[in-house]
Amino acid sequence: MSIILKNATYTYMANTPFERTAIKDINLEIGEGEFVAIIGHTGSGKSTLVQHLNGLLKPNQGMVMVNGVDLHQKGEAAKMAKRSVGMVFQYPEHQLFEETVYADIAFGPRNLGVPEEEVDKRVRRAMEFVHLDFAVYQDRSPFQLSGGQMRRVAIAGVVALQPQYLILDEPAAGLDPCGRDDIFTKLIELHKKTETTIILVSHNMDDVAKMANRLIVMHEGQISLDGSPKEIFKHTEKLKAAGVDVPQVTALLSRLKVAGLDIDEHILTVDDAVKSIIASLRRKKSC
Amino acid sequence: MLTDITIGQYFPGNSLVHRLDPRMKIMYLLLLITAIFIVNTPMTYSLICFFTLFTILLSKVPMLMVIKSIKPLWWIIVFTVLIHIFTTPGETIAKVWILSITQEGVQQAALMSIRLILLIVLSSLLTFTTSPITLTDALEKLLTPFKKFGLPAHELAMMMTIALRFIPTLLEETERIMKAQEARGADFSSGSIVKRVKGMIPLLVPLFISAFRRADDLAVAMEARCYRGGENRTRMKVLRITSVDYKAMFVMAVFLVGLFMLKVYGL
Numbered sequence: 001m002s003i004i005l006k007n008a009t010y011t012y013m014a015n016t017p018f019e020r021t022a023i024k025d026i027n028l029e030i031g032e033g034e035f036v037a038i039i040g041h042t043g044s045g046k047s048t049l050v051q052h053l054n055g056l057l058k059p060n061q062g063m064v065m066v067n068g069v070d071l072h073q074k075g076e077a078a079k080m081a082k083r084s085v086g087m088v089f090q091y092p093e094h095q096l097f098e099e100t101v102y103a104d105i106a107f108g109p110r111n112l113g114v115p116e117e118e119v120d121k122r123v124r125r126a127m128e129f130v131h132l133d134f135a136v137y138q139d140r141s142p143f144q145l146s147g148g149q150m151r152r153v154a155i156a157g158v159v160a161l162q163p164q165y166l167i168l169d170e171p172a173a174g175l176d177p178c179g180r181d182d183i184f185t186k187l188i189e190l191h192k193k194t195e196t197t198i199i200l201v202s203h204n205m206d207d208v209a210k211m212a213n214r215l216i217v218m219h220e221g222q223i224s225l226d227g228s229p230k231e232i233f234k235h236t237e238k239l240k241a242a243g244v245d246v247p248q249v250t251a252l253l254s255r256l257k258v259a260g261l262d263i264d265e266h267i268l269t270v271d272d273a274v275k276s277i278i279a280s281l282r283r284k285k286s287c
Numbered sequence: 288m289l290t291d292i293t294i295g296q297y298f299p300g301n302s303l304v305h306r307l308d309p310r311m312k313i314m315y316l317l318l319l320i321t322a323i324f325i326v327n328t329p330m331t332y333s334l335i336c337f338f339t340l341f342t343i344l345l346s347k348v349p350m351l352m353v354i355k356s357i358k359p360l361w362w363i364i365v366f367t368v369l370i371h372i373f374t375t376p377g378e379t380i381a382k383v384w385i386l387s388i389t390q391e392g393v394q395q396a397a398l399m400s401i402r403l404i405l406l407i408v409l410s411s412l413l414t415f416t417t418s419p420i421t422l423t424d425a426l427e428k429l430l431t432p433f434k435k436f437g438l439p440a441h442e443l444a445m446m447m448t449i450a451l452r453f454i455p456t457l458l459e460e461t462e463r464i465m466k467a468q469e470a471r472g473a474d475f476s477s478g479s480i481v482k483r484v485k486g487m488i489p490l491l492v493p494l495f496i497s498a499f500r501r502a503d504d505l506a507v508a509m510e511a512r513c514y515r516g517g518e519n520r521t522r523m524k525v526l527r528i529t530s531v532d533y534k535a536m537f538v539m540a541v542f543l544v545g546l547f548m549l550k551v552y553g554l
Binding site for chain 1: 460463464466467468469470471472473474488489492493496497
């Protein structure tokens with residue numbers, strides 16, 4: 001069970017002077033249960049890439065397969081395969097339209113033909129997931145909420161679809177640090193509890209480095225690096241070329257190393273960094 | 288895809304036609320349109336056709352794009368041809384059921400369809416070779432004399448600029464919302480008419496909200512930069528008549544006078 005992209009190429013406005021190739025000859029396999037982060041500079045093709053994963057865009061060349069089914073064949077199988085991939089777009093709060101929060105979250109499951117009792121359960125669970133009190137918010141209009149709350153309602157609307165794969169395109173863009181941490185903690189929880197495959201698009205290395213177990217770095221429509229975070233951060237030159245930074249902690253440690261501290265610089269979280277610095281200082285004292 | 292529609296249909300380039308002063312281009316278009324309606328002989332029509340063809344080649348806009356511009360008005364042309372073929376009185380050459388086709392009808396139909404095609408091609412040639420912003424700029428300049436009669440020239444031009452500016456943005460927005468709702472299982476393309484109209488609600492509500500939000504943001508941004516309408520406003524790029532324009536004016540004058548002479552001598 002996996003999502004597979006074979007030689008996928010996509011060009012916007014083909015055959016006009018505005019033609020622009022967004023992704024070139026991409027080969028990619030994302031397995032079940034992975035937590036993948038796709039990072040890249042603005043315009044590197046990451047948003048275009050993820051829109052292929054649930055069949056919203058059809059590659060000009062190549063194919064997309066989800067759980068062994070070609071997404072662009074006709075029939076029920078392809079429809080079911082598309083439904084197993086949920087997608088949260090950039091600024092998802094702009095897609096809200098219903099009169100109440102409850103109805104908006106229920107929109108997706110109802111479209112899938114889920115029976116009403118099950119819809120109710122799913123809405124409750126999804127609202128719990130995004131930290132919105134069911135009793136307080138269910139009958140509110142989504143347009144009376146604050147930006148952060150609207151974002152959470154929109155994410156709940158996709159989570160309620162209970163997709164096997166969940167794609168999030170910059171879910172934290174424009175949120176305060178608190179809201180951002182909240183969303184990311186919830187994602188890690190969802191990943192652990194339900195084994196949902198999570199594909200996260202971001203341009204911020206600090207956010208994704210500590211969560212994802214696989215990083216894909218996009219550069220000019222192609223995959224420039226693909227591997228575990230620790231491996232990726234060894235390729236500083238390639239990262240620079242792609243226009244993404246190593247996490248600030250990693251950057252700090254490598255500068256300490258240059259300054260003469262005997263230290264392991266391939267570290268991704270603040271906690272680990274603290275431990276490593278203390279250990280190295282102790283070693284220095286003892287000798 | 289919605290974004291494949293190129294409304295405003297500007298075709299970027301640096302040809303002679305692109306470099307002409309937009310004010311003059313609008314005037315040429317008006318003159319040519321008048322000419323198209325005045326002349327009525329095969330000789331003069333073929334001259335205008337050649338002139339149009341010559342301008343297209345000079346503008347370096349691909350022929351395919353020019354032909355595509357006729358497409359949206361295709362039905363109007365067909366309709367006009369049919370009406371003229373069947374309703375013009377004259378010498379009958381064929382009969383279909385109770386309708387008769389006359390020789391004069393065929394001539395009239397051919398004439399009218401050429402007129403229509405020329406009108407469309409020439410006007411789209413203007414939008415192909417002039418960016419929307421310069422076009423509205425030129426319109427404002429041309430309308431300025433009418434300010435005396437209370438015509439808000441600057442405001443009209445500003446409204447047009449804003450509308451043109453937001454067409455692609457709103458199309459993009461529509462596409463984005465459509466995709467987002469499709470990803471939540473919405474269906475925009477199947478089912479009965481009632482179902483489809485209902486299906487538009489998840490698209491239209493967010494679209495209107497975002498359009499109003501954008502309008503509001505834009506208004507605030509304009510106010511924050513002290514926008515107060517057209518009074519005493521100067522421009523960074525001032526429209527200027529250049530040597531290319533003088534040459535074009537000369538060619539245009541010769542051509543129009545030529546047409547007029549032919550018309551007078553009844554050729």
